Structure formats: C-alpha cells, structure tokens
Amino acid sequence: MGRTMPRPGNGGPPLLRRALLGTAGVLTFLGAWEVTSRTGIVDPAYLPAASEVLAALVSNATLTGFWEAAGRTVTSWALGMLLALLLAVPLATVVGLWPFLQRTTRSTVEFLRPIPSVGLIPLAVLLLAEPLQQSLLIITYGAFWQVFVQVLYGVADVDPVATSTARSYGFTGWQRVRDVVLPSALPFLLTGIRLASAVALILAVTAELVIGTPGLGNQIALAKDAGLYASTYALALATGLLGVVINAGVRAAERRLLSWHQSVRGDAS
Amino acid sequence: MKRSLVSLAYALGLPVVLVTVWWLATRDATSIFVPRPTELVAELVGTWAGERLFTDVLPSLARFAAGTGAAIVLGILVGLVTGLNSGLRAFCEPVFEFFRAIPPPVLIPVFGLVIGVSDSMKVAVIVAGAVWPVLLNTVEGVRAVDAVQTETSRAYGIHGFNRVRYQILPAAAPQILAGVRQALPIGIVLMVISEMFFSSSGLGFSIIQFQRRFAVPEMWSGILVLGLVGIAVSIVFTMVERRVLHWYHGLKELDNAS
Numbered sequence: 200m201g202r203t204m205p206r207p208g209n210g211g212p213p214l215l216r217r218a219l220l221g222t223a224g225v226l227t228f229l230g231a232w233e234v235t236s237r238t239g240i241v242d243p244a245y246l247p248a249a250s251e252v253l254a255a256l257v258s259n260a261t262l263t264g265f266w267e268a269a270g271r272t273v274t275s276w277a278l279g280m281l282l283a284l285l286l287a288v289p290l291a292t293v294v295g296l297w298p299f300l301q302r303t304t305r306s307t308v309e310f311l312r313p314i315p316s317v318g319l320i321p322l323a324v325l326l327l328a329e330p331l332q333q334s335l336l337i338i339t340y341g342a343f344w345q346v347f348v349q350v351l352y353g354v355a356d357v358d359p360v361a362t363s364t365a366r367s368y369g370f371t372g373w374q375r376v377r378d379v380v381l382p383s384a385l386p387f388l389l390t391g392i393r394l395a396s397a398v399a400l401i402l403a404v405t406a407e408l409v410i411g412t413p414g415l416g417n418q419i420a421l422a423k424d425a426g427l428y429a430s431t432y433a434l435a436l437a438t439g440l441l442g443v444v445i446n447a448g449v450r451a452a453e454r455r456l457l458s459w460h461q462s463v464r465g466d467a468s
Numbered sequence: 469m470k471r472s473l474v475s476l477a478y479a480l481g482l483p484v485v486l487v488t489v490w491w492l493a494t495r496d497a498t499s500i501f502v503p504r505p506t507e508l509v510a511e512l513v514g515t516w517a518g519e520r521l522f523t524d525v526l527p528s529l530a531r532f533a534a535g536t537g538a539a540i541v542l543g544i545l546v547g548l549v550t551g552l553n554s555g556l557r558a559f560c561e562p563v564f565e566f567f568r569a570i571p572p573p574v575l576i577p578v579f580g581l582v583i584g585v586s587d588s589m590k591v592a593v594i595v596a597g598a599v600w601p602v603l604l605n606t607v608e609g610v611r612a613v614d615a616v617q618t619e620t621s622r623a624y625g626i627h628g629f630n631r632v633r634y635q636i637l638p639a640a641a642p643q644i645l646a647g648v649r650q651a652l653p654i655g656i657v658l659m660v661i662s663e664m665f666f667s668s669s670g671l672g673f674s675i676i677q678f679q680r681r682f683a684v685p686e687m688w689s690g691i692l693v694l695g696l697v698g699i700a701v702s703i704v705f706t707m708v709e710r711r712v713l714h715w716y717h718g719l720k721e722l723d724n725a726s
Contacts, residue, residue: 220558228563245581306479307486313698315656317672318691320664321679325501325687394650401657404571409664416574423577431581435574442569 229253247429255433265418269441272414275331276396276403276445279338283395286339287346288388292376295354295384312348316341316402320409330413334406341402345395346388353387354380386460389453396449400442415441503688511689520674525693528659528671531587535594536655540648543599547606547644548632557607568604572597572654573661585666594658598651605647609640642716645709652701660694671697 229249235241236248247255259265294300316337323333357380365379407416415438422430487505494504503511516525550557550564575596583589613636621627621635637644663672671694678687710717 217558217561220555221562224559224561224563227559241582302475302478303482307482309702310483310695310699313653313702314691314695315653315660315698317657317660317664318675318694318698321675321687322691324679325682325684401571401573401654405573405657405661408573408576409661416571419574419577423581428581431577435570435578438574439566439570442571443566446569 245428247432251429252432252436255429256436259430259433259437265437268413268415268418269437271412272400272403272407272416272438272441275334275338275406275412275414276399278331279335279399279403280342280392280396282335282339283342283346283399284392287343287391288350291347291350292354292380292384295351296376296380301351301355308344308347312344317405317409320406323406324410330406330410333410334403334412337406338399338402342395342399345398346391349387349391349394350384353384356387357383386457389449389456393446393449393453396445397442400438400445404438501684503685507685508688508692511685512692515686515689516693524669524671524674527587527669528663529697531590531662531670532594532655532659535591535659536598536652538591539595539598539651539655540602542595543602543647543651544606544644546599547603548610548636550603551607551610551640552632552636557611561607564600564604564607568600572658576658576662576665580666589666590659590662593662594655597658598655601650601654602644602647605643605650606640609643610636612643613639638715642713645713649705649709652705653698656694656698656701 232246232249236243236246294304319337319340320333323336327333327336361379361383362375365375370378403414404416406412407414408420411417411420415434419431419434419438422428422434491505494502497504550560572593575593579589579593579596583592617635617639621631626635659670660672660675663670664676667673671690675687675690675694678684678690
C-alpha cells in the first residue's frame with residue numbers, strides 16, 4: 200500500500216512509531232548502561248548497573264524521607280520563581296513602557312544579567328542565616344533576569360496600532376496595561392517563565408549540593424559521602440524526573456494560557 | 469557626534485549614580501560585610517592581578533573554554549545527524565530530553581565517582597551539562613529547515629556534505645546560536661561549582677576559601693571577577709552572533725521595515 204500513499208513529507212514518523220522508537224531508545228540506553236557496568240568497562244563499584252539504580256530509585260520512592268527532600272526542593276524552586284515573578288514582571292513592565300527608563304537602565308541590566316548567580320553563593324552564606332533564604336537569594340537572582348528580559352522584549356513588542364486604538368477609545372493608563380500590553384506580552388512572559396523554571400531548578404539543586412540546604416541535592420551529597428552509590432545515581436535520576444515534570448507542567452500551562460494565540464492555534468490545525 | 473555623546477550619557481548615567489550612592493552610603497560604614505567602592509577596586513587589582521591570574525583565573529577559563537567548546541561542537545554534530553534522520557530522532561528524543569532535564573550540577577558528584585577528581589572530570593561535567601541546549605536546538609533547527617529550500621537543493625543536485633554546509637547549517641544557524649546562548653551560562657555555572665566541590669585552585673575554589681576565612685573584601689572581589697567573566701563571555705557571544713547571523717538580522721530588519 201505504501202506505493203500509492205503520498206509521501207509523509209516533513210511531518211516525521213506517525214505517533215505510534217515514534218512512541219515505539221522512543222521506548223526502544225530508552226531501553227537501548229539502559230541496556231548499554233547495564234552492559235558497561237556488568238562487564239566492568241567502568242568499575243561497577245562506581246557505576247552500579249542500571250537495574251540496581253532503578254531498584255534503588257523504587258525503594259527510595261517508598262521512603263518518606265525521599266518525598267520530604269523532593270518536597271523541599273520543589274518548595275524552594277516554587278518560592279524562588281514566585282519572588283522572581285513578583286519582582287520582574289512589574290519592574291519590566293514599567294521600564295518597558297517608558298523609553299527613558301529603558302535607555303538609562305540598559306547598560307546596568309546588561310552588566311548585572313550575565314553575573315553567574317552561583318557567584319553569589321558565598322555572599323548568601325555570609326549575609327543570610329537561614330539555608331532556605333540563602334537558596335532563595337540565588338534562585339531568585341538567576342530566575343529574575345530570565346523573566347525580566349523577556350517581559351521587557353514583550354512590552355516593547357506591543358503593536359503600536361493596538362496602543363493607539365486603546366488610547367482613542369479612552370482607555371486609562373492602567374486599562375491599557377491590563378488589556379493591551381500584558382496580553383500581548385504574555386507569550387514572552389511565558390517563554391521567560393519556561394527558561395527561568397529550568398534555571399531555578401538548577402540553582403535550587405546547586406544550593407543544596409554546595410551550601411547543604413535540605414533537599415534532593417543535599418541527599419545526593421549525603422548518599423555519595425556514605426558510599427551508597429546506587430542511591431546517589433537513583434537520586435540524580437530523580438532530579439531529572441523532577442525536571443521533566445516541571446518542564447511538562449510549564450509547557451502545559453503555556454498551551455492553556457495561550458490557547459487564543461496564533462502560535463498555539465496554528466499548531467492545532 | 470552629538471548622538472553618540474547622548475547615548476554615552478545614557479549608558480553611563482545610572483551606573484555613575486549608583487556608584488556614587490554606594491560610595492556615599494558606605495563612606496562612614498563600619499560593617500565588615502559591605503565593601504567600599506575604592507576598597508573593592510584596590511582589592512580587585514591586588515588580589516587577582518598578580519600570581520592568582522595564572523594559578524586560578526586562567527586555568528578556570530581554560531577549563532570553561534575547553535568544556536563549552538567541546539559541548540558546542542559535539543552538540544552541533546550529533547544534532548545534525550539526529551535532526552536529518554527522523555527515525556533516529558524519534559529513537560533518541562526521550563533519552564535526550566531526560567538528560568536535558570537533569571540539573572547539570574547533579575552530575576558533579578556522579579562524575580567525581582566515575583572519572584575521579586581531575587581537570588578532565590571538570591571539563592567532562594561542563595560538556596555533559598552544556599551540550600543539551602545546543603544539541604536539542606540543532607535538532608529543532610534542522611527539522612524546521614524550509615521544505616522548498618530542500619526541494620531546490622535536491623533539484624540542483626546538492627547532496628551530502630555540500631547540502632549540510634550550504635543549506636542546512638545556515639538555515640539552522642539562528643536556532644543553533646540560541647542553543648549556544650543557553651549553553652554558555654551553564655558552562656560558567658558548572659566551571660564554578662565543580663571547583664567549589666573538588667579543587668585546590670580556580671575561581672570557584674578561591675571564592676569559597678575567602679568566604680570560609682571571612683576574607684570579605686577578597687570574596688567580593690572574586691564575585692566581581694566572576695561577574696566580569698560572565699560579561700566578557702556575553703560580549704564575545706554577541707559579537708560572534710552578529711557576525712554569523714548578519715544576513716539574518718538584515719532580513720529581519722527588512723521584514724520590520726515593510
């Protein structure tokens with residue numbers, strides 16, 4: 200039947216085949232890992248076999264300590280994101296709407312933005328006593344700039360015709376911001392949130408690893424120091440799963456909030 | 469002339485105000501945690517311009533450059549191969565997406581186990597963390613190559629290496645560079661953290677040492693050096709991007725003008 204069918208073109212393989220191939224890929228990866236460890240290509244003491252690590256992951260999942268640590272990581276991630284959003288969105292909106300402010304702050308923003316926020320770890324340790332606060336300073340700094348810059352682009356991207364239309368219909372300043380500027384900056388904001396959420400998770404785990412804030416990162420360091428290597432790998436996989444879940448959640452929220460927007464509507468058809 | 473003076477004033481205005489406020493606010497301050505501007509500059513030169521430049525700063529930068537460079541090359545190569553073959557792409561995608569989702573600092577203890585504590589472990593951590601944004605963006609970029617362009621290349625008999633060189637790579641370049649832009653900060657973060665973890669030298673190590681010894685002005689100057697490194701990397705990237713994508717920015721300007 201293949202001959203009479205039109206070529207599938209650039210659409211790629213159909214869904215079922217993709218799912219099967221993807222599963223095969225995961226299994227191949229796990230198999231290669233198993234073989235590398237079992238045959239001793241890498242010392243099995245330091246690289247436990249995939250089956251052992253997955254078993255450790257399953258047994259971890261039955262422990263309340265694991266879920267508590269995961270909960271703490273998610274909490275500091277969420278609080279950091281919230282703080283970053285609360286600071287970045289209003290600031291970027293004000294700066295973006297006012298060309299004078301945009302011009303005066305540009306050099307300062309370009310200077311502060313690339314400062315790696317892990318550089319602030321020692322500062323956080325010296326200035327703040329509470330481990331959660333130390334984490335939050337680092338997470339918020341890193342996530343802030345991602346959101347700030349995107350919202351700034353978004354506010355600058357507002358269609359001038361829409362703004363003048365709103366003005367000639369007698370919209371007040373606040374109405375213009377709420378009904379014109381923010382909706383058209385929303386896709387940018389959501390991109391910023393997606394980038395920031397990945398950065399925030401990296402920084403949350405980093406703070407736990409380096410400062411010792413309780414959470415999954417800290418558990419990894421503890422498992423490694425205790426010589427529980429299978430558990431070390433299992434926890435590293437768990438942070439990856441957490442990353443996948445967060446990413447999927449943010450993407451789903453993005454699709455939902457932008458269901459009216461061309462980029463999503465175009466996808467659906 | 470006048471216009472460039474005005475933009476210079478805009479660029480310097482706020483920083484000058486901020487530094488002045490900082491200077492006035494700390495002039496009579498006695499807190500050891502807050503550095504004074506003059507002190508910080510003196511510390512910056514005194515601490516970092518001498519021997520440390522060669523024992524800490526340059527080795528750190530070399531590890532960063534080696535790791536990130538390797539990640540970019542590897543990401544583009546694997547991304548091209550994967551992106552051009554839809555079956556392979558479906559096969560690899562879940563594994564790649566998972567690895568991208570792992571927060572890269574987690575790899576440091578793991579790599580410490582497998583490779584041991586050494587320079588190559590730090591470079592490997594940087595590669596393993598920074599490669600994913602480049603790789604996945606290259607795959608996306610290659611996938612999104614215009615079908616009409618592809619048909620045209622085929623009609624003109626452009627195959628294999630030439631097709632990759634003259635059609636695929638330029639078409640995917642904006643997306644690839646977006647990936648590189650995400651990879652660079654990850655590289656810096658991993659350079660610093662891997663040094664904070666296992667090291668006896670390097671920027672990350674020194675900053676943590678200063679903090680543990682309560683050498684606050686030195687610590688501040690270390691953070692400043694790290695910031696300067698971040699800014700320098702971002703400036704170099706912007707210059708490279710402008711060069712590589714000058715045609716693309718030109719096209720966009722035309723689009724916006726019309």
